[in-house]
Amino acid sequence: MRTLDEKKISELVARLCIQANRQLPEDVIRALEAAERAEPWPSAQQSLSLLRENLDAARQRCLPICQDTGFTCVFARLGQDLHILGNFYEAIQEGVRQGYQRGFLRKSVVSDPLRRINTDDNTPAAVHVELVPGDQLHITVLPKGFGSENMSRLAMLKPADGLEGVRRFVLETVRAAGANPCPPIVVGLGIGGTFDQVAALAKQALLLPLDQSNPDPFYAALEAELLREINQLGIGPQGFGGQITALGLRILTLPTHVAGLPVAVNISCHVCRRASGIL
Amino acid sequence: MEYRLHTPLAQQEILRLRAGDRVLLTGTVYTARDAAHQRLIACLDQGAPLPFPLSDSVIYYAGPTPEAPDQVIGSAGPTTSGRMDSYTPRLLEQGLRVMIGKGDRSPAVRESIRRWGAVYLAAPGGAGALLAACVENVRLICWEDLGCEAIRELQVRDMPLLVAIDSEGQDLYTEGPAAYLSHRDEK
Incomplete structure (x- = not known):
């Protein structure tokens, strides 16, 4: 059985925290470039070119792209044949601690939602673990900014609301969010499962590349249609x-109960950060 | 219109700004966001002195990332202003006239801006690395225990801003999208 030392996990998580905050994934950069070419409204085009300049400034000056370096969301796919020496969860938290310290990232986490004392190291991260076949560990870090997180919503629709209900809820959520989540946004849409599952689905949809679409043609068409409708709202960059208004929209679904139609919209700003590595 | 302005801004300079105007701001701004606003209001409630004078001051809703040893400041973009809406009318009443942030404001804040002849300026959201280049000096003023939410005095040069809500209550967050949509639908 393959073994993996906890220190290796911390090192990888630390590196991914820094990388994700300084450099956008290629697909998001391409989506921003395409947006700048497609935008017909001059002042909106100016806003978009400023975002490109910001990405250059972040790279050249080794600065985070945005000062909200996020609540750290860590997605781990853990091979069931891999034996970890040490404490897996603590290794991830230690990696976040080191990455946010070493990378001069902002510590934005408070220890209690009502008493609000900053933990000063950006822990605890939200850790999602999926047990998979094999003996490798895949880790993706998504630093989630809260300007856009605050604009995200969840609804338990009725089955009778159907596709039209989902469509309406997505458009209402984006319209209500307006300028607050730093458009152009990326939309993660979860449909189905249970109350808790649908929120996780929406967040996981933000991990999907913007230059691909859902493997199911029905949902691929829905992704394209909803994106088109969002980009008719007129909100625009900033x-x-x-x-x-949006660079992309990705959908993830799960089976659900005969009585329900859960829907969750998780919004990301244009700084749709994620970085992955394998051990 | 485009204006190069220096702090402190004269009342006349504020009054002539119109929603949609571009501003390059040079001078002193104070960072204050959620927790700092709560404490500013507590100071007012208790009649305690404020850490900086509200009159003639500019508040920037921001919590920068820590600076590396060779940097003045880390990434330093605006945060969502709407979270400060419940505190803002009180601060305007006390003499605040200029706010910098991103995102729209409540009807109460818009009305308060109009009433006091103030202005709300928008900095580009999610462009903190670019905005860091406008900051020439940083000084911690108070409430260091708040970490990134402490009040800091920034010396900025040519900070690129847009007038989002002007002293007549005109609002670029409603007028901008409306102008785009009417232009699109005419075609």
Whole structure:
């Protein structure tokens, strides 16, 4: 059986925290470039070119792309044949601690939702673990900014609401969010499962590449249709008007109960950060 | 219109700004966000002195990332202003006239801006690395225990801003999208 020392996990998580905060994934960069070419409204195009300049500034000056370096969400796919020497969960938290310290990232986590004392090291991270075949460990770090997290919503629709109900809920959520989540946004849409599962689905949908679509043609068409409709709302980059309100929309689904139709919309700003590594 | 402005801003300078105007701001701004606002209001409630004078000051809703040893400041973009809406009318009443942030404001804040002849400026959201380049000096003013939410005095040069809500209550967050949509639908 393959073994893996906890220190290796911490090192990888630390590196991914820094990388994710300084450099966008290629598919998101391409989506921003395409948005700048497609945007017909001059002031909106100016806003988009500023975002490109910001990405250059972050790279050149080794700065985080955004000062909200997020609540750290860690997605681990753990091979069931891998034996970890040490404490798996603590190794991830230690990696976050080191990454946020070493990378001069902002510590944005409070230890209690009402008493609000900053933990000063950005822990605890939210850790999602999936047990998979094999003996490898895949880790993805998604630092989630809260300007957009705050604009995310969940609804337990009725089965009778159907596709139209989902469509309406997505558009209402994006319209209500307006300028607050730093458009152009990326939309993670979860449909189905249970109350808790649908929220996790929406977040996981933000991990999907923007230049691919759902393998099921029905949902691929829905992704394209909802994105088109969002980009007709007129909110535009920074919320000052324009065509490009969203860079992409991805859908994940799960089987659900005969009585329900859970829907969750998790919004990301244009700084749709994620970085992955394998041990 | 485009204006190069220096702090402190004269009342006349504020009053002539119109929603949609571009501003390059140079001078002193104070960072204050959620927790700092709560404490500012507590100071007012208790009649305690404020850590900086509200009159003639500019508040920037921001919590920068820590600076590396060779940097003045880390990434330093605006946070969502709407979370400060419940505190803002009180601060305007006490003399605050200029706020910098991102995202729209409540009707009460818009009305309060109009009433006091103030202005709300928008900095580009999610462009903290670019905005860091406008910051020439940083000084911690108070409430270090709040970490990134402490009040800091920033010296900025040519900070690129847009007038989002002007002293007449005109609002770029409603007028901008409306202008785009009417232009699109005319075609």
